[in-house]
Amino acid sequence: MIVLGYNGFGRSAEIFGRLFRATGIDRHLLYGHDSSAALVVDGKLVAAVEEERLNREKKTSSFPVNAIRWCLESAGMTLDDVDTFAFSWQFSEDVLNRMIAEITDDPAASVEQKFARLRRLEETHAAMFSQAATEADFLEHTGHRLDPAKLVRVPHHIAHLMTGYHLSGGGDAAFLVSDGRAEWLSAIAGEVRAGEVKVFDDMTVDSRHSLAMLFSVVTRYLGFVPNNDEYKVMGLAGYGAPPEPNPFLTHVVEMCPDGTYRIPYPAHAVPDYYELFDRVFGGDERCREEFDYRVRVASAAQHMLETVTAGQIRTLEARSDLPRVIFEGGLALNCVNNSKLLERSRFTEMDVSFGASDVGVAIGAALYACGRAGTPPRVSASPYLGPSYDGQEIQSALEQYADRVVWRELDPADVPREAAALMQERCVIGWFQGRMEYGPRALGNRSILANPKFPDIKDIINERIKHREQFRPFAPVVLEHLAPEVFELGKKKSSPYMTFVVPVRPEYRDRIQGACHVDATSRIQTVTEESNPLLARLLREFNELTGIPCLINTSFNVAGEPIVCSPADALSCFLKTEMDHLFLGNFLVSRM
Secondary structure, X not given: OEEEEEEOOOOHHHHHHHHHOOOHHHOOOOOOOOOEEEEEEOOEEEEEEEHHHHHOOOOOOOOXXXXXXXXXXXXXXXXXXXXEEEEOOOOOHHHHHHHHHHHHOOOOOOHHHHHHHHHHHHHHHHHHHOHHHHHHHHHHHHOOOOOHHHEEEOOHHHHHHHHHHXXXXXXXXXXXXXXXXXXXXXXXXEEEEOOEEEEOHHHOEEHHHOHHHHHHHHHHHOOOOOOOOHXXXXXXXXOOOOOOOOHHHHHHOEEOOOOOEEOOOOOOOXXXXXXXXXXXXXXXXXXXXXXXXXXXXXXXXXXXXXXXXXXXXXXXXXXXXOOEEEEEOHHHXXXXXHHHHHHOOOOOEEEOXXXXXXXXXXXXXXXXXXXXXXXXXXXXXXXXXXXXXXXHHHHHHHHHOOOOEEEEEOOHHHHHHHHHHHOOXXXXXEEEOOOOEOOOXXXXXXXXXXXXXXXXXXXXXXXXXXXXXXXXXXXXXXXXHHHHHHEOOOOOOOOOOOOOEEEEOHHHOOOOHHHOOOOOEEEOEEEOXXXXXXXXXXXXXXXXXXXXXXXXXXXOOOOOOOOOOOXXXXXXXXXXXXXXXXXXXXXXXXEX
């Protein structure tokens, strides 16, 4: 059985820009962002790629025509071969009725405002949400007419859940899914037993009280791009302790005993939130530009997020006796929170996948449809699901840049040794190998690597290479069996996807300063010989040469651009930066 999962709407940017002013700083506040496609063949996940990696438009919401094409071509298939098309949204009649009620029941809106919102919803439904719109979108972008009997529309949060459930190996588990909003909810919780999903309805949170969207409003308030830069707020929070009492918890969020919560304004009420935040933090437009003020608000926002989700986890603990919990959705990218949730709970394990945010729902939708059709998914945990390029393709790309770079081809066995030798010094390298990883984190195949022992290496990479804010931290990649020696892992035995932050052991804080955040923590990636053999060899070689068991690993891109996909992307990015060398497969590339 062949199942193609996908996420993305052809008209999302246009519709949300025109009707909901999702432009400029708010350009990512729309349905279908992080569009992508995934291919499952006889229960096996064989290919997946985000559309942004191919169309080079960061966080694109465009219909994933390039991603669909690549997935099928990589498997030697066409659209005619697909048995089921799984779309990661389901705007059922019940969902639409709830969306209508969300508008009509709003006591703060006038009748005229309600009619205007209803008209916008009607137009959005006709252009994007309806079955007819889904079929027309597919036909317009692929030339293929969908057979309605082959189309499965999967509820967005269930797609998130299936991603985490199957990528973590299946089995019984409790779960929490939390993001900005799905069709109309922002969070669900429950458990999976014997493959059956049970949602605890009394723990659901609708989009009017979305914690992730509140965090996005804070992101915007601090001058960053909402639904994109929340990790910057998380990083800033490490520079200071939250104020006591926390204004977000005393004046903004109302926590309920059942683990749910209430938020005063909808996320689109930006002026109301700005006035509220200025009042409770004693701020103004000028303050929002000051580092210390930003840190104070960011640390309070991070503490608020941790406190509210901890309440959800406590309620989930009381409802489920299972020892493991799956956490998915955009909020699960807050890896500082993930570690605290696990350590402070009775759960012995927490799984957060490499596709926890909306990039992953194409995978989850495909796996859901596959299982529903009677083919049990058989999924490995590998994130390396994207395009790869052979030596001839790399050579061809190099020749296009022959007037700007020089290169030499190495014996494959010598690549890790040469890279390790170079990184004994303040040498920053681009590392382009094998199949591209899936998800928002570079996991060692499209990475920028460096020696973490130098205190100034963070400034060098932020300023000269990534072109981003100086306060931004970098993650270390480490061999899994050495990780407990360097980091305090707590309940975690591994962290292969950079989805958990852990303390650095005191004896290593000076030794790996470049990979140690200001609060002495690191967002680690653990690697084994099985998960990424080449990267594991590089880490072994580097450790033998330097006695340092980890490397800085950051994504191979510059601010505002997607992670590189092709050799040409890598060469273009390399030449925009002050990276010292580029390992392009077996080729060592340097500037002229």
